[in-house]
Amino acid sequence: MNWGDVPVMWGGRARLRWLTPLWLAPMMMLSGCGQTVEGAAIGAVTRVDPATLETGPYPVEPTAFDPDIQHPYQVYAIEARRMLGYLVPPFEFDAELTHLDDVELIDSSSDGLFGDGLNAVYPAEFQDVMQRHHLIAGVLTIRSNDSVRALKLANHALLRFPSDEAARAAAADLDATLHGLNPDLRGLPVPGHEGVEYRTGNGSKGYLVVARGPFVVLTMLNRHEPDEEAILAVASDLLDLQFERLASATVTPIDEILDLPLDPDGIMRRTLPAMKGEWLYGESFVGALSPQAQLHFELDGAAAREAFEDAGVDLVARNYATVYRAGDEQAALRLHTVLAGPARDDEEIDPPPGLDDARCRVLAQEDPVSEYGSVCVLAYGRYVAVVGSTQPSSLGLDPGLYQRASAQYAILARSEA
Structure with missing residues (x-):
């Protein structure tokens, strides 16, 4: 053959x-994002006390990024x-x-x-x-x-x-x-x-x-x-x-790869980590990425490229959530609007309790890389975060989605303290 x-x-x-x-x-044809439409714009994010949020078992404090590298x-x-x-x-x-x-x-x-x-x-x-x-x-x-x-x-x-x-x-x-x-x-x-x-x-x-x-x-x-x-x-x-x-590519000598910064500017400590024993699809993708690298994961890559440029995105972190660093708070709000925009046939759902400015939706077509079936998009300061769930929509809404979104908000808020 x-x-x-x-x-x-x-x-x-x-x-x-x-x-x-x-x-x-x-x-x-199971993974397309369809025709995009404008999401609901927000003029400013209402700051929320992280202690009031329902975060379940997830960490709510910035966590040092210390990957266990053995192979x-x-x-x-x-x-x-x-x-x-x-x-x-x-x-x-x-x-x-x-x-x-x-x-x-x-x-x-x-x-x-x-x-x-x-x-x-x-x-x-x-x-x-x-x-x-x-x-x-x-x-x-x-x-x-x-x-x-x-x-x-x-x-x-x-x-x-x-x-x-x-x-x-x-x-x-x-x-x-x-x-x-x-x-x-x-x-x-x-x-x-x-x-x-x-x-x-x-x-x-x-x-x-x-x-x-x-x-x-x-x-x-x-x-x-x-x-x-x-x-x-x-x-x-x-x-x-x-x-x-x-x-313009630089080639890292093999014996210097581990000298590369694994958490530049603390971006990974601001990102929700997977809990021990919790399955994370795409574990090899966990780490800090350039905006150009992150484009490969975006369903609408061309629109994301324009949004990154407009918002001045200069660093992205992938873990149990994806966190984008924009140029400033207003730029982050513009990026939030683009990333929260539903694709055709997506179903918008209520935000997590206490996070009225977050935007959540059930995806009409599962994300082919992350396997997310539903996502929440939230913003804090110059950061925008996307949190998802791989639970099939046929099983109903995953309560962990709201808990993880709330925990991610808490981490961002407390990382600025």
Whole structure:
């Protein structure tokens, strides 16, 4: 079976991967955010005494961020989260690719991403190549146009190797592996990039494998019908943007990764931590991110980019909540309005008791990365927080959602004291 001929399951539901057959597509459209509308604007946040809020068992004081790092992959994940800031989101090189399907950190020692398993993204042969050339860290984003009849999709990854030479060797081996899996592939020159070829067999699905310094760009582009001119134009734009981003990238030496600040400006101590024994989806994403890195997790990435720029967002923290730092309190209120805006068919619900300025809603379509089915958005000072619940809406409203939102508010309030 050739790589990409069948859909791959992730987290118990179908996900668009390297190619989804059109006859299966109606079952795949589970994660789009739909058309956005304006949320209810707030002119100022009414300060609330944290002691009056119902916070359940959750922590209400700022907590020192001290991750338990015991394995090499946890060290490399620190660098991978930083690399998300260099990975170009698909909607930047193709404006139609707005629908978020997946975000992953790539670890060559993890069997889950490779092979024929339910969670697989890459063929097993890719794992051998990455291990042979000592992959340090990788990041992956998948976005589509959420169309049943005219599917477009990009599976775009950035891999980091120990040296320029290792990256070139890995790219050559990945390219050779692709040819072994797909003998009918032919190379088409990418406009504006001498010596770079886009590998395709039918003109509708194809691959880029390009080394740049210690990095390898590994990308699959797919469109519903063959159009070599159009897809080469997208490939050219992709590489223009990705190479420009890599030109400003810094590479952290392996033995200095743990010297990187894990809690810059105390942003993580302001973020609700998961309680011991409590399941947290996407644990590898826990940490401080640049705004550019956070864009990969936003359902409407293009709108979020504009909102971040308008609000002066300069730092984001992900833990059991996501906290954004804006330029000032008024900027935070503008960001709150955008992040609280419901997507089509979302159901707005009451805010937590005592937090009248918070905005909560049940999502019509589950978030494909966090698996949130409902969220609350709140603001305090220059910070905006998004708190969610993975409990299915069929089980009713998760009481922990309101408790976690209240606890997050309390943490923000007390971190300013």
